[in-house]
Amino acid sequence: MPDSGGVEQVDASPQEPRVQVFAVPPQEGASPSEIVEGFLEALTSDDPEFATARKYLTKExxxxxxPKRSTTVLADGPNADSTRTRTDPDGSGYTYALTGRMIATVDDEHAYRSEQGKYSSLVHLVRQNGDGNGDGDSGGDGGEWRIDVPPSGVVLAQADFERLYLPVSKYFYASPSSSDGGYAQSSPAMVADPVYIRKRIDPVTQAVRALLDGPTNWLDNVVDSRFPSGIALKKGTKSLAPDDQNRLKVPLNERADAVKPDRCAKMAAQLFFTLRDLPAAGIEQVELQRANGTKLCALDSDQAEASAPNRALSGADYQYFIDDKHRLVRMPKNGDEVEPAPGPLGSGERQLRSAAVSRAEDRAAGVSNDGRSLYVGSLLSDERLEKTKVRSEAKQEKDRLTKPSWDGRGDLWVADRDPRDQRLLWLAQGGGKPVEVKVVGLDDARINAVRVSADGVRVALIVERDGRTELKIGRVERQGTSEDPEVSVVELRPGAPQMEEVTAMSWAGGSRLVVVGKEAGGVQQLQYVQSDGSVVQDAALPALTGVTDIAASEDERLPLVARSEEDGIVRLPPGASWRPVVKDGTSPVYPG
Structure with missing residues (x-):
């Protein structure tokens, strides 16, 4: 402890990390291999602008x-391959080959994308006088070794990426082109757009800037931002942090000065939800300011929820499943009492094999026990059960209809697995003529399961091809009119690329899913993944044997519900272990 000297006040805002790691600059007389190793090590530091890593490069x-253009994530490496190291013919330089097994890239939009394959990049070094960033002639035996051809962007091992980067969901509104066509709800859904930012380098400011930059390319066609084009933080703004009352003030440039109050509330809601899940941020209110520093608008938690009413549908009063009498039954979200669901699907009038409940919990859809027909009925009254126009003609039961799924606008989805006529079907408001959805890139793969996100602009599919089942996430695009709607699923991307076999899945948040599957040569496991295909860290799930189906709510406070071959219907409350509910039951579902 110091026993003398003055006292100096420091900023102790909760966003600042307790420990930051900075790289070591190159040592005098370092060999080419030491320069390469030092540069790669510098990439794993908390240096905001990679200033130390640049010291290993020539000035040019x-x-x-x-470095901010891209980040390449490797499962093993980056390794300087000694078998591919060579000296230039005139002895003036060295070439190293960096190798590894690539698993993903993060682009300049901060968007994560699974990229499986071999990684290889050549790094070239020359001798340079001075400290490597000054002038001087290269060549000869004098001077210091420096890299004149570095790898593109940043290259990291997976463990370093998980330590240095933080997943954040930016929030936007479903655009009219993706949510109307004459048959959408009036209040647009909020859509989570997952990105990765650097964990220890002012994550609040990074998240705000990422939101103002707009949606990632993958979602750009189906979402809108309420922030005007060209809007940015006020010039000179370096860092944002909440005050001692957890209020965050965000100064904007002149593009925000004329924004109307209603639009400003929508902007603030986007910002509030984007920042709400940042670790240790604890933000309870956001205030948007004009360029002159005056308040444009402010929003707290309750007001943010009111500005995005569709988010209220993410909760659930009950969990549902099919009992041993092939009826739809339910249990309270915090209780174990099982009772028949109200309405015709719970009466036993029609035996069921699977079901789905609308997010408003006012209707349910059920697939007949033989898998051929789809029914829709009320959960509020005993009105007559409606048989939809969906029918599978497959010869075998396993090739007929999948479990259905409702999106947040009240539309119903189901897949027919008939080998002679494989189809993904969409029913506006759960009825009428089924529309065949065009799935771009599916080719001859079969859809074994379909779950639509609450916002209705993304769909998760378990697809089977050549005996292998995998999870795909697609973007939903809608065109046409209410009389002649057109629905398509485009740009399928891997949802769980680390798994060789996916058995079941469910949406478990705005951009998160829970997945049941196996890695190559491994045993069955339960795992949370982001909708971009990345694995959610620090969210381990207890093991459960023989899981055939699983259901989750967008509300993380509610338990997971699963069907196990050994234990029947089981539940996993937060922070607890799996608990049996009933031995005989199938097809667990939350609303959705």
Whole structure:
């Protein structure tokens, strides 16, 4: 402890990490291999602008290198491959090959994308006088070794990426082109757009800037931002942090000055939901300011929920499943009492094999026990059960209709697995003529399960091809009119690329899913994944044997519900272990 000296006040805002790791600059006389190793190590530091990593480069290479343009994530490596190291013919330089097994990239939009395959990049070094960033002639035996051809962007091992980067969901509104066509609800859904930012380098400011930059390319066609085009933080704004009352003030440029109050509330809601889940941020109110510093609008938690009424549908009063009498039954979200669901689907009038409940919990859809027909009925009255126009003609039961799924606008989805006529079907408001959905890139793969996100602009599919089942996430695009709607699923991307076999899945948040499957040569496991295919860290799930189906709510406070071959219907309350509910039961579902 110091026993003398003055006292200096420091900023102790909760967003600042307790420990930051900074790299070591190159040592005098370092060998080419030490320079390469030092540069790679510097990439794993908490240096905001990679200033130390640039010291390993020549001046010209430092000016060209763009570390924020991309991040490559490797399962093993990056390794300097000694078998591919060579000296230039005139002895003036060295070439190293960096290798590894690539699993993902993060682009300049902060968007994560699974990229499986081999990674290889050449790194070239020359001798340069001075400290490597000054002038001087290269060549000869004098001077220090520096990299004049670095790898593109940043290259990291998976463990370093997980330590340094933080998943954040930016929030936007479903655009009219993705949610109307004459048959959408008046209040647009909020859509989570997952990105990765650097964990220890002012994550609040990074998240705000990422939101103002707009949606990622994958979602750009189906979402809108209420922030005007060209809007940004006020010039000179370096860092944002909440005050001692957890209020965050966000100064904007002149593009925000004329924004109307209603639009400002929508903007603030986007910002509030984007920042709400940041660890240790604890933000309870956001205030948007004009360029002159005056208040444009402010929003707290309750007001943010009111500005996004569709988010209220993410909760659930009950969990549902099919009992041993093939009826739809339910149990309270915090209780174990099982009772028949109200209405015709719970009466036993029609035996069921699977079901789905609308997010408003006012209607349910059920697939007949033989898998051929789809029915829709009320959960509020005993009105007559409606048989939809969906029918499977497959010869075998396993090839007929999948479990249905409702989106947040009240539309119903189901897949027919008939090998002679494989189809994904969509029913506006759960009825009428079924529309065949065009799934781009599906080719001859079969859809074994379909779950639509609450916002209705993304769909999760378990697809089977050549005996392998995998999870795909697609973007939903809607066109046409209410009389002639057109629905398509485009740009399928891997949802759980680390798994060789996926058995079941369910949406478990705005951009998160829970998945049951196996990695190559492994045993069955339960795992949370982001909708971009990345694995959610620090969210381990207890093991459960023989899981055939699983259901989750967008409300993380509610328990998971699963069907196990050994234990029947079981529940997993937060922070607890799996608890049996009933031995005989199938097809657990939450609303959705």
């Amino acid at each position: 290479a430092s000016e060209r290198w763009e």
